[in-house]
Amino acid sequence: MEYTVQKLARLAGISSRTLRYYDEIGILKPARTNSSGYRIYGGAEVNKLQQILFYRELEVPLDAIKEIIDSPSFDGIAALTDHREKLLERRSRLDHLLANVDKTIEAAKGGAKMSDKEKFEGFKQKMIEENEQKYGTEIREKYGEEAVEQSYAKVKGMTEEQHREAERLAEEIMDVLSNAKATGDPAGELAQKAAGLHKKWLMHYWGSYSPEAHAGLAQMYVDDERFREYYDKGHPGTAEFLRDAIQIFTGMKK
């Protein structure tokens, strides 16, 4: 079967302009042109177009698609895996945006009553903007985390009150930790206070407590990127500092 642009376009559910564009950028050239210069596509082109549209559906950029389908040695799985990560990042960003919108709507609805919160949000927002270039992804992720955390607070067993308390604790830990790190002494008063707060925070999630597990978790803070990023944001080495403090706190190290 042979197709002219519009025939194929209708078959594929796209515009003829798109086919001409694909010809122009060399991603899909017609099998031949007839005596009048009309583009004529054959079965092979139909298949190729289907491939292209498949990847396009996944929002892979056209030049990347070109690579994928033109090179037989190209590792399609790797390309998809790679792309998958980008999709995940985008979704996480979307979650962040949604949470932000929701918060704003709530604040606006609350009116003057919520003005404190508004200010707070504004400040936070400012910080995000200021550090956007430096720590863009990092902060976006964190913000997204908080949002989802909140939405999940209902799902899980914790009450709102408990959740708030845990959140407050987390903030306090970061605060104390920040000052403690400035002293440089993980055995110092401030650092040990941070470790104690951390234990308290942990108890919100773990029913039980053991110094070994606590120390183990502290080590994980250093080993695991997801954690390290959280504690290190803006202050590299904070995760290690916290680990040291906790190791001393739990008596695993002197």
Place this chain on the structure above:
Amino acid sequence: MEYTVQKLARLAGISSRTLRYYDEIGILKPARTNSSGYRIYGGAEVNKLQQILFYRELEVPLDAIKEIIDSPSFDGIAALTDHREKLLERRSRLDHLLANVDKTIEAAKGGAKMSDKEKFEGFKQKMIEENEQKYGTEIREKYGEEAVEQSYAKVKGMTEEQHREAERLAEEIMDVLSNAKATGDPAGELAQKAAGLHKKWLMHYWGSYSPEAHAGLAQMYVDDERFREYYDKGHPGTAEFLRDAIQIFTGMKK
């Protein structure tokens, strides 16, 4: 306080080009220009810029932002609610795409056997080189993570061998977990195997082990975005599934 373009740009974490563009499209004009034509911004402009950046962060188009902030009678809540819907749509589309990618990857994996990993590694390298300019930062970040992770492996007590083993275990867990989740039964053989592997993995980080802490951690997997994202990627609900499996494994639930 008065600012020139670059001063304000740095304050806000944007480019000076952006400020000139905002001037050009009339969304943010400087308070005045000095005798040499320099744009001079004042406090009011700083506030307005913050507003703009806030909405921009929510991915509201600039002309819509202009409406919002220029017209005092504009219904900001309605606009945001409207925008929220779009975000929800986009997210659902993203979820769809992710599911699609996952399916494709799985299907493709079924065809090719284990040489995939080799290809994957090689491809990764190749892609990094090839796309350095395009996705430079993105890939560098990812690559940087791995690198830092490796470099941290030396710092910490683990040997290279142990680290590899832990890494392998993590992969195996994901693999088994994926199959287990398909069965839908957290008490089933596969799910319990995943829980067991998870314990083994955990022991690499924690010197000791307690069922309570293990179950607590499992709950944290659900509560904490950093974890949940890791386990849920591509298969929403996996973190919860793992939690259930572990709760059964540890005897915290029947």
Place this chain on the structure above:
DNA sequence: GTACACCTTAACGTTGCGTAAAGGTCAACA
């Protein structure tokens, strides 16, 4: 006085097409 960081406007480049514009081709019908 000169180096250097900063400012200006102008204008093209980016992605994936949509949308004319100006003109040839083909099949069918009168």
Place this chain on the structure above:
DNA sequence: TGTTGACCTTTACGCAACGTTAAGGTGTAC
């Protein structure tokens, strides 16, 4: 055979929100 109308061609501007030269003026510190 002529004409209509659907189809085809290339060329080229438009879109969002800036990034990026380019060419040249300004401010100020030493």
